[in-house]
Amino acid sequence: MVIAMRPSDLPEVRALDLFKSVGDEQFSTMMQASYLQTFPAQVELISEGDPADFLYIVVEGCVELFARANGRESTMGMVRPVGSFILAAVLKDAVYLMSARTCQRSRLLMIPSQNVREAFERDEAFARSIVVELASCYRSVVKEHKDLKLRSAVERLANRLLRYNADQGGSGRVELPYGKRTIASMLAMTPENLSRAFNTLKPYGVEVDGATVRLTDITSLETLAKPNPLIDDRKT
Amino acid sequence: MVIAMRPSDLPEVRALDLFKSVGDEQFSTMMQASYLQTFPAQVELISEGDPADFLYIVVEGCVELFARANGRESTMGMVRPVGSFILAAVLKDAVYLMSARTCQRSRLLMIPSQNVREAFERDEAFARSIVVELASCYRSVVKEHKDLKLRSAVERLANRLLRYNADQGGSGRVELPYGKRTIASMLAMTPENLSRAFNTLKPYGVEVDGATVRLTDITSLETLAKPNPLIDDRKT
DNA sequence: AATCACCATTGATAATTATCAAGACTATAA
DNA sequence: TTATAGTCTTGATAATTATCAATGGTGATT
Numbered sequence: 001m002v003i004a005m006r007p008s009d010l011p012e013v014r015a016l017d018l019f020k021s022v023g024d025e026q027f028s029t030m031m032q033a034s035y036l037q038t039f040p041a042q043v044e045l046i047s048e049g050d051p052a053d054f055l056y057i058v059v060e061g062c063v064e065l066f067a068r069a070n071g072r073e074s075t076m077g078m079v080r081p082v083g084s085f086i087l088a089a090v091l092k093d094a095v096y097l098m099s100a101r102t103c104q105r106s107r108l109l110m111i112p113s114q115n116v117r118e119a120f121e122r123d124e125a126f127a128r129s130i131v132v133e134l135a136s137c138y139r140s141v142v143k144e145h146k147d148l149k150l151r152s153a154v155e156r157l158a159n160r161l162l163r164y165n166a167d168q169g170g171s172g173r174v175e176l177p178y179g180k181r182t183i184a185s186m187l188a189m190t191p192e193n194l195s196r197a198f199n200t201l202k203p204y205g206v207e208v209d210g211a212t213v214r215l216t217d218i219t220s221l222e223t224l225a226k227p228n229p230l231i232d233d234r235k236t
Numbered sequence: 237m238v239i240a241m242r243p244s245d246l247p248e249v250r251a252l253d254l255f256k257s258v259g260d261e262q263f264s265t266m267m268q269a270s271y272l273q274t275f276p277a278q279v280e281l282i283s284e285g286d287p288a289d290f291l292y293i294v295v296e297g298c299v300e301l302f303a304r305a306n307g308r309e310s311t312m313g314m315v316r317p318v319g320s321f322i323l324a325a326v327l328k329d330a331v332y333l334m335s336a337r338t339c340q341r342s343r344l345l346m347i348p349s350q351n352v353r354e355a356f357e358r359d360e361a362f363a364r365s366i367v368v369e370l371a372s373c374y375r376s377v378v379k380e381h382k383d384l385k386l387r388s389a390v391e392r393l394a395n396r397l398l399r400y401n402a403d404q405g406g407s408g409r410v411e412l413p414y415g416k417r418t419i420a421s422m423l424a425m426t427p428e429n430l431s432r433a434f435n436t437l438k439p440y441g442v443e444v445d446g447a448t449v450r451l452t453d454i455t456s457l458e459t460l461a462k463p464n465p466l467i468d469d470r471k472t
Numbered sequence: 473a474a475t476c477a478c479c480a481t482t483g484a485t486a487a488t489t490a491t492c493a494a495g496a497c498t499a500t501a502a
Numbered sequence: 503t504t505a506t507a508g509t510c511t512t513g514a515t516a517a518t519t520a521t522c523a524a525t526g527g528t529g530a531t532t
Contacts (some may be wrong), residue, residue: 062391074385088373092371097375124360145381149303153489181510188384191510192492192512195512230305415480427479
């Protein structure tokens with residue numbers, strides 16, 4: 001499973017917001033201790049409750065963050081290149097709150113927690129970058145929480161479609177980035193309910209054909225969705 | 237409205253995790269620029285969407301964080317002494333994602349965002365404390381999000397009662413810390429549904445008398461609630 | 473004490489969402 | 503290609519949750 005490869009051969013990691021202001025010394029110390037591994041699809045990388053041994057960076061592929069409780073399971077988010085996950089657990093030297101599995105064959109950089117915390121202690125610029133990253137993550141979760149508490153399932157779907165449309169150029173033709181099962185779980189609904197929500201949106205110009213969705217009446221869809229930058233904007 | 241009082245006369249603020257490792261110089265610069273004000277109950281301190289002008293510290297009283305969208309409103313959290321709120325917005329120099337209002341007459345320390353960011357730039361120890369604080373906030377929201385996505389309303393209530401019981405010494409006699417309207421909103425349900433959820437829990441030894449709840453069969457309640465440290469623990 | 477406003481509870485009903493079951497479709501591998 | 507496993511959709515039904523309306527309680531103020 002281990003693919004021999006030097007993590008230092010990764011300019012895209014060095015270019016990450018999180019790392020770009022780290023001093024060369026701390027960066028190479030971290031990289032020397034790290035592993036760059038390729039995993040097949042559907043590998044469970046971490047389980048919630050485990051101690052945070054590594055900070056993960058998705059270099060290639062896609063990783064699903066999910067949570068389990070009782071018999072249920074829910075998708076908490078997706079991480080695509082180049083993004084990190086479970087930074088907070090690593091910094092607090094705590095257990096993971098979420099589990100993670102690969103969605104596709106993926107190349108991941110694994111930095112031992114201990115080294116991240118050491119670099120955090122020694123490198124002031126790194127500590128500051130972490131603040132910015134954590135603040136962003138925090139605001140993202142708050143937005144998702146608002147989405148869930150303040151909107152119905154149909155509204156969540158409508159807004160998600162509008163977001164995907166914007167992400168993909170705003171042509172009105174949207175490719176769903178994940179399977180419908182996964183999208184349903186992200187939106188906190190069952191697959192059956194997602195199907196029906198798509199039907200509910202038909203009168204608002206939403207035409208579904210497999211993984212392709214055409215939005216033929218954005219105005220009408222927005223009237224229903226009432227998109228809100230304080231929930232939907234990825235940036236701010 | 238402004239009560240003349242020097243913010244520097246507040247050892248409890250200096251003792252906050254967030255501030256206790258800040259250098260004296262930065263701390264007093266921040267405090268000199270700050271305001272210590274007392275507000276009556278039900279004052280809306282900030283509105284989501286406003287630029288983050290101040291970092292707030294609750295010195296006395298209680299502040300409710302809530303969010304609005306469409307016609308709806310939802311309680312996102314409560315801040316009690318000595319705690320801060322909207323740190324992330326201040327650091328990112330972004331708009332607030334949540335609104336805040338006083339629940340009671342409250343004494344608040346307001347530190348201008350600009351000064352917080354300056355201290356963050358100049359004082360390394362402060363930057364590190366902020367990381368720890370933000371990581372904790374982040375994990376709290378993740379837990380709340382899991383609570384909402386993985387549990388039914390009755391389960392959320394059962395677990396909340398168990399938490400209150402633990403917070404209050406585990407005697408089985410719980411004083412609800414907020415009005416039922418507010419608790420319902422925190423748990424993402426209507427007041428009517430909360431009433432019914434209490435009734436549903438009656439066979440599990442939950443006896444409600446106004447703001448007092450007696451838990452007479454913790455074992456049975458736990459069997460229903462299935463408390464999970466990865467959702468319910470405030471600490472980790 | 474009386475008024476008033478607010479909150480909590482209950483009942484009746486509606487809307488939303490989930491579950492179960494079956495069938496259609498899709499992608500992939502033998 | 504034919505299996506085959508998985509996903510998606512639809513229908514029927516059940517469970518959960520919300521809404522509306524009415525009532526009783528509580529506390530504050532007058």
